[in-house]
Amino acid sequence: MTPLTILAVEDDDVDLMSLQRALREIRLVNPVKRAIDGVEAWDHFFDDGDKPREDCADIVLLDLNMPRMSGHDFLKKFHEIDNRPACKIFVMTTSDSDQDIVGAHQYDIAGYLLKSDLVESLREALEDLEQKWALIA
């Protein structure tokens, strides 16, 4: 069974380092790919703009505040594609208002990760995931 891949969509290098350290701390050694903004993330999932690819990540850690295409813009476009790849998207937030705004749009996201407390957030999020997948598998 191939290990799940993680796509980190984050423009800030130091924030990315934080994320990597947090993953290490919860002993997650799955391969992590990186996209620096929404555009790169889009290319990861689609060829020629709208053809879904086969080998894309299963878990997406999505930052909101990025240049070119922000997390919001990405989520909006992503949900407009009906045959989009199945993946679990976690949104990385810095404040409560971020959560409110994203929640208000009712995108199909798996959860929120607080940048101020990544380790705990990640731990909780992945425990949730394990449970859900255990049920399905």
Next chain:
Amino acid sequence: MFSNNPRHLWQRYLVALVLISLSIIVLNFAPKANLNAVEASAEVIDTAGRQRMLSQRMLFLATRVALDEGSSKATYQQLRSATSEFALAQKQLSKARERRDRAAHSEELLKLDRLLDEKVAAFVKIVRDIETDLKPTERQALLNELIRLGSEGLLGDLDSAVQRDEKYILKKVRRAETLANAAFILALVVMGLSVLLIFLPSHRTILKFLEDRNTFETTLLEKNQELEEFTYVASHDLRAPLRGMENLVVWIDADLPEDTTEETRSHLVLLRSRILRMNGLLSDMLAFAKIGKTPPDVSTFGLRPAIEEVVTWVDIPDGFTVNLDPIMPMVTASRTVFQQIGLNLLKNAIRHHDKDTGRVDFKYSVEDDRHIVVVSDDGPGIPAEYREYIFKAFKRLEARDKVEGSGIGLSITRKLVASLGGTIELVDPPKGETRGSTFRLSLPIREPSEVMEASAAA
């Protein structure tokens, strides 16, 4: 002539009111003055008419007496009474006419009227003379004289007098009419002038004022919007690199070699504290900007439980006690805002305390229809001259390194209190206390029903 300040519009309106009132008065009284004269004259004409009738009757009776030797006493009586009435009428008319002629300063008319008086007197005398027992020839002579006077001069003069009376009346009526017209035109002119000089400019002033207000409001809203965006971006985007900096410092610190000097380690500690300070400042700025933007969640809640909850949020050091008045009422306001205020005050009291032990008291009372909450401590206190100063944004009383804090706390607190419709101030400590800070919070008492209506309307 008039100022263009909307506050002074009343001056214009007062002038307009005075002018219009004057017009109405003139319009009312000027014609009336003349019409009174007309009324008097009408009486005169009435009397003159009667007199005319009487004179004919007298002549007729006199003729009967002259022609009929054996005239009855009755006829004489009738003649006599007619004559008396006639004389009386003339007296009345004479008086009225004289008055009128003197008022008109007309010598000519006075002369004419006096002449008429004399003629009438002569006529009356003759009639009275007929009654006495006279020889037929004398009587006949008198009668002839009477008839001559009567049919030629007297009747004509009586008619002329009446004509003069009528002319007088007509003149008066015409004058009344003219005055009425003039007054009417004057009123129109005054109205026109009022509109032109007073109401139109007033209207323009008001419109201009409203327009300026509108422009001002729009500008203000725009500026506010800009400021909000700026504040949000500033605090949000500024915190991202700060977060990176803090992480890097933590990692560097973790990876420092064993033989790193104390000095270098202390530098890193200072670096970290400065980063935290900046983060705190940005946090506070963001909080300050947000106050009043979100609609408050008004509810009716117990004051005591709300404060008790706040106490649990704060890390109370050992040796410190927090006391609450046992009896506190239900309050209708925003619970979260109130708790935020309580939290700020409590944290401040603890942070600024100079001893290892201390207390913070929350007391409640009602004054002048308002909730009064007094938060006092036994810390070092704040000198009286700084009582307003401390509420200003970013103003601090202690060096930055002695006590952490952006200085924005109390200004936020005051803004929060204002959003509840209340006031907060630093007051003298209660009697018997020599030290400590005493904050007095005054909140309006709202009925829960007010809130229901407000939220139903929203």
